[in-house]
Amino acid sequence: MFGNVLLIRINMKKTRSMLLKTSAFISLSLFAAFPVSATIPTAEIDAPFQAREFTQKQVTTSKQSLHQLLGRHYEKQRLNDDLSSKIYDLYIESMDGSRSYFLASDIEEFEQYRFKLDDSLINGNLNAPFVMYNRLQQRVTERLSFLLKQLPAKAKKYDFGKNEHLSLDRENSAWSKNTQELDNLWRKRLKNSILNLRLADKEDGAIYELLAKRYQNQLNRTHLANEEDGFQVFMNAVTHAFDPHTAYFSPRNTENFNINMSLSLQGIGAVLQTEDEHTKVVRLVPAGPADKEGQLQPADKITGVGQGEKEEIVDVIGWRLDEVVDLIRGAKGTTVRLEIIPSDASDLKTKIVSIVRDEVKLEEQSAQKEIIEIPQGDQLLKIGVIDIPTFYIDFQGRQEGKKDFKSTTRDVERLVNELKQENVEGIIIDLRNNGGGSLDEALNLTDLFIDRGPVVQVRYSNGYVQVLPEHKNQKAGIVYNGPIAVLTNRLSASASEIFAGAIQDYGRGIIVGGQTFGKGTVQSVLPLEHGQLKLTQAKFYRVSGDSTQHQGVIPDILFPSLFDKEKIGESALDEALAWDTIRPAGYQSKRDFQQWLPVLREKHQNRIETNPDFIYLHNQKALMTELRQRTDITLNEKQRKQEREDNENQRLAFENTRRKAKGMELLESLKTDEELKTEENKASDDKEAEEKEPDALLLETGNILTDLMQLSKIPNTGLQQAQHKAQ
Template sequence: MKKTRTLFVKTSAFLSLSLFAAFPASATIPVAEIDAPFQARTFTQTQVTTSKQSLHQLLGRHYEKQRLNDDLSSKIYDLYLKSMDGTHSYFLASDIEEFEKYRLKLDDGLIKGNLDAPFAMYNRLQQRVTERLSFLLKQLPEKAKAYDFSTDEKLSLDRENVEWSESSEELDDLWRKRLKNSILNLRLADKEDDDIYELLSKRYHNQLNRTHLANEDDGFQVYMNSVTHAFDPHTAYFSPRNTENFNINMSLSLQGIGAVLQTEDEHTKVVRLVPAGPADKAGQLQTADKITGVGQGDEEIVDVIGWRLDEVVDLIRGAKGTTVRLEIIPSDANDLKTKIINIVRDEVKLEEQSAQKEIIEIPQGDKVLRIGVIDIPTFYIDFQGRQEGKKDFKSTTRDVERLVNELKEENVEGIIVDLRNNGGGSLDEALNLTDLFIDRGPVVQVRYSNGYVQVLPEHKNQKPGIVYDGPIAVLTNRLSASASEIFAGAIQDYGRGIIVGGQTFGKGTVQSVLPLEHGQLKLTQAKFYRVSGDSTQHQGVIPDILFPSLFDKEKIGESALDEALAWDTIRPAGYKSKRDFQQWLPVLRESHQARIETNPDFIYLHNQKELMTELRQRTDITLNEKQRKQEREDNKKQRLDIENKRRKAKGMELLTELKSDDNSEEKSSDKKKDAEKKESKNLTDSKDSNTEGKSSVEVDKETEEEKEPDALLLETGNILVDLMSLGKKPVTEQQQAQK
């Protein structure tokens, strides 16, 4: 079990690949003929052996014991169908009717080593994809020239629950609208029609080529991940190629742009950015952005819509110091509009992920209180240095202890531990870090699949005493996960500090990697529980005081993942709470609410959230060119009004327009670095990493006034000061009545 604890605790789910080491780009492939039939693939004996090995491990060692029966078979069937055609855009109703006979037979096939059913479904998908791409290519260019962009046609963007099409003609109409939308988007990006037709023809030919080059490994990968995800979203099968990528992801030898990707429909989606990586520093690529094109330096951008994930990864990877250009659909773009960004590839150094400190000043009557802030981007440790017995090996705990002592020497009144966007890391470091603030006691419980509960850390491994016994606040958001949730949960359970910000991710499971005949299996074998007995799984840590968040919980977080393990409880560990903040929470919340009602930055955040909620509720998009242009103008005006309302309240110069976000090249990332990173923490749920869009309000002056302070961090400081004040006096009868 010790090996499990040495793994990094990650938030990424499904098939995800890191973009670090250098690999050559995919070679040019011959053009496939329109209407050329797809050659059916069949499974190999190696894959049969691998499927049996995987099944044995899943049934015997997965945390949540499941029986291989019709219920599990049905679950695998639904997940497999969704992974192949989640938008109901390829299969016909007749296909689904034919497939239904497989629903309760997939379990039998796994037992017997018969993969005929999943490969029959996969081959049919490839056939339907071939038909759809052939249809699009036949539309270009002559038929597409006749498209009327003045009609009131709309394209539905939410197709997960629509009925399957009864005929090819129905699908033709859907794909005609999709083509029309692609042409319209490119028109609005100021591209000429002839260039548009050429670009789209090349895109669809590339997709058709890749469909014809799909092999048995591709079909097996898709199916086996449906099998593994029927157990939970973090259990996954890695083919030999994806095993290589996973090993790169888990190492500290990181070179590239520092991003984790996954496939979503025909797009490549950003799952997470590596703290202090080139993409994180540049501040332009954000979680949930979709990559549509990749270019090398000044070379032409290659359209990658419909490409396999490993092929996109190959294009994005590259040597240190080289530039990659990405064409992306920003996560907050409601009309699928793209923009181009530059990122200089670099190596992610451990010291750049280190904890950092600063001091903020909080007015309190006629005094100004100094509050220390420790920003922890990840729970890191130099494993090799520790194993070699180096006295100065780097770790989160060592760095934070040094920073705490420095802050104490600077006479701060309290400390904020900033865990926003911290996706986890070393479990040992989460335990050791908690030990700096709590004098000997359990931090987390780990329950294994056999029911055994291990309480960590062991008492003998804890140092007596604490490094800091002053007031603490922990600031979190939706991307605070795993090890971050262990630390925040322990601080909350012990009453050692107050938790402020957004509800955390909810990733409370532990995985280990097991070798197979052909690839690897990442298997969930344990679950984390707080000392209170509450699981961190699914629910995460709920702050004592919640800040408004731009995150869409329907899309981001453990609760948004299919087949995520449930939240539950076990017996509490033997621990003693240091303080009960419950008596003060009503007063703290009232004071916080009074402040933010007139705080321009929180008003701005609230208005942004309302606008984004409104945009998310739109399930279709107009194909009328005039209306689309008007919608874009209306959206820009709404954003400008929201920004100017904030600027007016703060006595800042108003803007006449927002910085253009058209397809113009962004400035080189190395010119922004820390300034951009700091700006990204302002306002829009701060370290929410623009997952739901940086405010999209970027001023049109490069020499704008000095960067504003982090509004959420300042409010956290105010809450901590309030708490310190309440701790020095008894609770009044009125405050008791408010409870």
């Protein structure tokens, strides 16, 4: 499963305001947990951080974890200087990836530990990692103290007419040589924060008060950091040296399993994680409150949380994940307001999103069908679409022996039969943003379209390869034998990749859309004396022998994508296991589409060159690529305002060009577009609402499928097969 995550389908409307910049490496907070409702002691400025010491339980746990990692992890590694050096680099990166706290002298001092961390783990001596952690906490207190001493008197003297720039990406920057260099960096950061708030129409007095409260709050939490926080940061550097999905969970995080491990969140239907000092949206639950509202998107960063429509928004920058979650959760029917930095914001501009809390119902996440009409000569061809947001099953209902328990396969079989009764010419399986789910359901769903045969291979750490499903568990016959297209994107993962890969390997259908996520590993959770270990122990392979890991499934016809592959997907993760191959399983390909692909691609290209939605998508992609390549941001207020205005005007021009070509009303501003989309999402809940704007990517998939039908003359024999299957 994709980190135990499912992701929402993105239609053409939503892509217009969406730029995902997710980093799947989950950063650990440097601040201690503390109940939101409790009073946190106020820390004094310049008060030194009290060093923490490791415990005997942590020594035992580190040895237990090391034993499991070396003995049971899929990727066999030896504990030596090379692994020690890798752990060292990951530890430094997890503590100070932006190179904003440590001095060059700190790093020079720490270098003595680079090739000794393996010995520390073997001997149970955690002194070195705790020396580094304690130093970090001291540097954090120094930086926060510096910021607090700047406010408000010194900050009032900042010159916003000066041509200064702040670096946006310091991953490869040189470490600061002295405190003066760090002071200058953090002065620029503070100046940028003030400028952002000014551009959000806040008064200087309110800005200074807000920032002083924010930094004091962070300083208070820094002084509350304990030995458990330090141990977890180090142990996750150790586990991530094996692969990014292997992780250590402390007892506190084990108790808070839903937030820290499965990343589930009740109340608004969103999955969150901590990234540096921000709380970032990882995904939205299909049909959840946030998904229905339509304004919150993956990779948005939450900076504040307010209750109801009028209560003051609480600044949550620097808060722990569990503390932010406590503020967002609430009773069903109540409203929470989130102040966010949108994922596509070029200058950290914030906006407010209001969401009514609710529970997500299983039936709302179920597979759904619709029919689209594709012009073909002088007639319209009916193409069925089945949208599958996740691979689900009612485990409790199945265990209780209920005959009507819900599952992806059962629902899709019913929908396929309904579509055939409506005389569709072909079917599109929409797996966009389907992050996976039940492996059994992926196998069973494939069985609806392929008559007996292996679907996936699982290779374990001991080298044993299991071919699934076992022949005895498969039914003879299939539900549908007509033309199929599978639509994917970068957020289609795990079980989705297993299904799409099988359809492609068997030649059963054509795959279109975006390259999938590439999550092809299997994890188990192992109990420890002090916490838990999530361990990668197996890997998925297609029947062709190709792994789904890292590479994912590459469509036969690619669509333009707004997803940044350098930020999203398995290949974007540090230490991700590599793509490789094993021996193919015994299977018989049904059809070879290669002979028709050149013609299909040419027809597709000819259409999208004049398609307003695809032109818009290409323009947006070009703009986002340009914004991603920016390495710094101006601190000149006049220039910043002009850049923001130019950026918004360019986006508005793209949108109005699209609207004009489609005969739609032009917009006066992007704010109008946001208001329209909010109204559209509200209307979507009204059964009497008018039909929404068609999904351009889905329509083009229908065009490709009809082209394929004309080229290959695939007979639609689904009805006969379905009757045999049902018996």
